[in-house]
Amino acid sequence: MALRLSTSDAAFADAFDALVNARREADADVSADVAAIIKDVRSDGDEAVARLTQKFDGHDLEFTGWKVSVAECEAALDGLDPNLRIALELAAIRIRDYHEGQVPDNRDYRDDAGVRIGARWNAVERAGIYIPGGRAAYPSSVLMNAIPAKVAGADRVIMVTPTPGGEVNPLVLAAAQIAGVDEIWRIGGAQAVAALAFGTEKIAPVDVITGPGNAWVAEAKRQVYGVVGIDMVAGPSEIVVVADGQNDPDWIAADLLSQAEHDPTSQSILFTDDAAFADQVATQVEKQLGELATSKTATQSWIDNGAIILVDRLEQAMPLVDRLAAEHLELACDDPQALFNKVRHAGSVFLGRHTPEAVGDYVAGPNHVLPTGRRARFSSGLSVTDFMKRTSFLECDETALGKIGPAAVALAEAEGLPAHAASVQKRLDTRR
Amino acid sequence: MALRLSTSDAAFADAFDALVNARREADADVSADVAAIIKDVRSDGDEAVARLTQKFDGHDLEFTGWKVSVAECEAALDGLDPNLRIALELAAIRIRDYHEGQVPDNRDYRDDAGVRIGARWNAVERAGIYIPGGRAAYPSSVLMNAIPAKVAGADRVIMVTPTPGGEVNPLVLAAAQIAGVDEIWRIGGAQAVAALAFGTEKIAPVDVITGPGNAWVAEAKRQVYGVVGIDMVAGPSEIVVVADGQNDPDWIAADLLSQAEHDPTSQSILFTDDAAFADQVATQVEKQLGELATSKTATQSWIDNGAIILVDRLEQAMPLVDRLAAEHLELACDDPQALFNKVRHAGSVFLGRHTPEAVGDYVAGPNHVLPTGRRARFSSGLSVTDFMKRTSFLECDETALGKIGPAAVALAEAEGLPAHAASVQKRLDTRR
Structure with a gap:
């Protein structure tokens, strides 16, 4: 079903170019709509936010409440399945541990000319995090955005999340409680981004806005960039797997589908040096697609954007992998470090046969907010420094x-x- | 001439709020014009670049040449006044030394669960730097943008600079030669940004674009953000000086005017605890304005945006200074460190009576590309990491x-x- 290529094909170079340059991101131009919403919120403040929430999310903030109370978050955490609570808490601890190691050192030294020179890092005062509602309401996103802000030392972490029909997602609230989010507003869309950036009577302005969102949210973040800091604009998820024939094709098929199930625009690409293994993986993908609850999305993604690429040797794949500059890269072979040493552009790399990408989405520690759409050529995953800034200093x-x-x-x-x-x-x- | 305030004024809080919120940045909406130029360059490539250069810069690239040759750069360096060459080379060495200390360490460790976790930094492949032509053609900007890219390890540093009427600025070429810029294109404006971001037949696309520019350049960078990385959008320059009465008012007046002379929209603000000193500085500003070659610009800036604010004690100024989150902050007093310890938001800080801000513009080492317009609340000066990116990794x-x-x-x-x-x-x- 997915594209099949081999580097020995006469037309490989052109076909691979087409794969690299294929634009999977929606080109829907929402910029005028978003500009109008931002203008509306800047001029009418809370009144505009309430009106737009009624229009887009179908609930009355005066009735449902503007904020989620601490009691609601505590209740969500208390009501959580015990296994899930243990999992969330393990994830939070591991994410916190990893991110604490990202806090940069200050500099302060005197050079040969006797000039004292240095740089001092401070946290932003207020961090805003956007968490989608509905289908993509992920507690892991709450942890991955809120914990770095907390570790940075932001005074307050302010979360916005749309609650369509007024319904909150208890998992998201529980995660916010574990992560130490300071306030949660039941608002979403471009209107929530505008409220965070410019402030309203009820909502104080923030200094940075991070977090995933739909096309309107992404465009709103672009438009308020410079008024506040933002994290990189994110596109559809993607995985590149480089695997030899010694892997279990069933595992590798699952790894490919773990990105495909996110969205029809997601992309999964396998490089292998073993033609029989390539066939086995393709067969396993078909089989698993028949069993997945997310089959419809994953099938569409695999048909539209999936690819299996045969190479002579795995080393031969590495320059191609660099050109793709993928969000996620698995190196499933005996000496993954040798291949990893050849990687320059990737968001996050998963080494060896026992490191499925999904473990990094949840509990490993590094951030799962990663550059997509070849942006790993110039940008990095979300980090503690996205919630900090550096002040240089001099003394003569x-x-x-x-x-x-x-x-x-x-x-x-x-x-x-x-x-x-x-x-x-x-x-x-x-x-x- | 400039605004005079005292914290003991009844209306101080409102007056200071107005000062903080005054929007000095041009609101001229060039976004549609810029979008049209980018579209033009994306569809017509070099033909569009040549046509727009003829239109805006008044020269024919086929006649003047698209690129500045290495021979031209060498000739510019050889022809430089020897004192100026020594100064540029001293600046380059000091800037390089400081920025080498910014290269981040990789991480690679095994945690309690036995998971290998880490992060590895790599440079971008191609860095684009924009250097304005005409009035604001500053060799120091070449050093401050190109050297961090080189220290980061970018394979190639590609400079674009408009040459109105075909005229190049020899100082800029000499600085490019000293900084090790790899290629220089005689193009500017939004068309140069578009060419760098998307590439043309002649110009290969880059991964990051940094550097100062006018409203069109700034908007073009905003519009290509995500296709490439960019540095923070910059606004008018600004300085805040916190000085006691023991300073020479002549020195402090010069410090205030060193920002005022940049642009009519620049801002210079003095906080002092000594009313007589405030008057003396005001008098010296008037006197120096009468003598400066840049008097017209500096006078306009001082009248429109300058301020002298009297406080009871210098410590009282510090929360106000933080609200301004200025690009440059001088602390001219006996114990500047005590005041510096109270600073959370500033681009760069200059401690003591013998550290004029201008020394940081040229030769101290830290970058002079700094956040303006209160953006020091969430962003930092240009750094080596703007030309690098982090790849996290896991191994289970x-x-x-x-x-x-x-x-x-x-x-x-x-x-x-x-x-x-x-x-x-x-x-x-x-x-x-």
Whole structure:
């Protein structure tokens, strides 16, 4: 069903180019709609938010309440299936541990010229996180966005999540409680992003907005970028698996489908050096598709975007893998490290036969918010530093300024900026 | 001429709010024009770039040449005033030294559950830097953008710079030569940003675009964000000086004017605890304005956006300083560290009486590309990591997956993602 290619095909280069450049992201232009919503929220504040929530989510905030109460979150956590609670808490601990190691060190040193130089990191004051409602209401997304903000040291983590018809998702509330989210608003869409960015009477503005969302949410984040910080715009999920013939085809088929089941626009690609194994995986994919509750989505994704690519040797796959710069990359072979050493562009890499990508989605520790659509060429997964910022600093005494000041004067004059030059020269003159 | 406030004024809170919220950035909506230019370059490639360069920069690329040759750069460097060359080379060395300390460490460890976890940093392949032509053609901008890209390890650093009428700025070429820029294109505006982001027949696409520019360039960067990485959208420059009465008012006046001379929309604000000193600085500003070659710009900036704010004690200024979250902050007093310890939001801080901000613009080492317009609340100066990205990785063996896998299965099932659960469960089942 999926595309089958081999590097020995005469037309391989063109076919692979087409695969790399295929645009899976929706081109629906919602920018004018989103701009109108943002303008509406900026001018009418809470009134606009309530009106738009009634229109898009079908409930009256005055009736359902604007915020989810702490009591509701506690009740959701208390009511959780005990196994699920243990799983969420294990995930939270492991995610926290990993992210604590991301907090950057400050710098503070004196160089040869006697100039004290450094950089100091501080957290943002208020972090806003967007959590989708409905089908894609994932407690794991709450943990992956809220915990880094908390570890960064944000004063408050403010969550927005649409509650269609007023219904909240208890798993999401339980995760928010475990992650230590400070407030939760029952709002979503571009109107929630606008409220977080600009503030309303009820909702104080935040400094950063992260989290997944539909096309309207993504476009709203783009439009408020610069007013607040945002995480990278995310596209459909994707996985590339590089596997030799010694793997269980049933496992590899499941790995491919674990991305395919996200969305019809998701993409799963297998590279293998074993033609018989390629056939076995294809057969297992068909078989599993017949059994999955998410079969409709996964089948569509596999037909439209899936691919199996035969290579002579796995090493030969690596430059191709780099061109795809995939969100997720599995290296299922005897010496995954040797292949990993050849990887330059990937969001997250899963080494060996016993590291299915899904373990990274939930409980391993690193963030599951990762660059998609070849953006791993230039961007990284969500991190603690997305909720922090760096302030550089300098301190000169007379001697140090005497050493480096004259060069600053020369450059300022050459750039036609005499007040810049004067601010240094006046201090140098006094020194003489 | 500038605004005068005192925290003891009855209306201070409102007046300060107005100062914080004053929008100095041009609201000119160039987004439709920019979108049209980008569309043009995407469809017509080099032909569009040449046509738009003729239109906006008034020269024919086929006649002037598309690229600046290495010979031209070498000639510019050789022809440089020797003092200026020494200054540029000192600046380059110091900037390189500071930025080398920003290269992040990789992580690679095994945790209690036996899971190998880590993160590996790699450079982008191609970095694009935009350097304005004409009035704001600053060699220091070349160093501040190109050197971090080089230190990051980018394979190629590609500079674009408009050459109105075909004229290049030899200082900019000399700086590019010193910084090791790999290629320079004589193009600018939104068309140059579009060419870098999407590529043309002549110009290969880049992965990141940084550098200052006018409203069209800034909007073009916003519109290609996601196709490539970009640095933060920059607004008018600004400085906040916190100074006691023991400073030379002549020095502090020069510091204020060093930002005012950039642009009429720039902003300079003095906080002091000494009313007589405030008057002396105001007098010195007037005096220096009469002497500056940049007087027209600086006067306009000082009248429109300048402010002198009297506080009881300098400590009282610090929460106000934090609200301004300024690009540049000078702390000119006996114990600047005590005040610095109270700063949470600022782009770069200059401590003591002998550290004028301008020294940081050129030769100190830290980057002069800094967040403006209160964006220091959530963003940082340009850094080596803007030209790098992080790939996280995981490696489980059977035992480690046995420990954390069941929690992943529970969460995947709760989220309604059965293929996620299966990819882990199949491996757990085989293990038993």
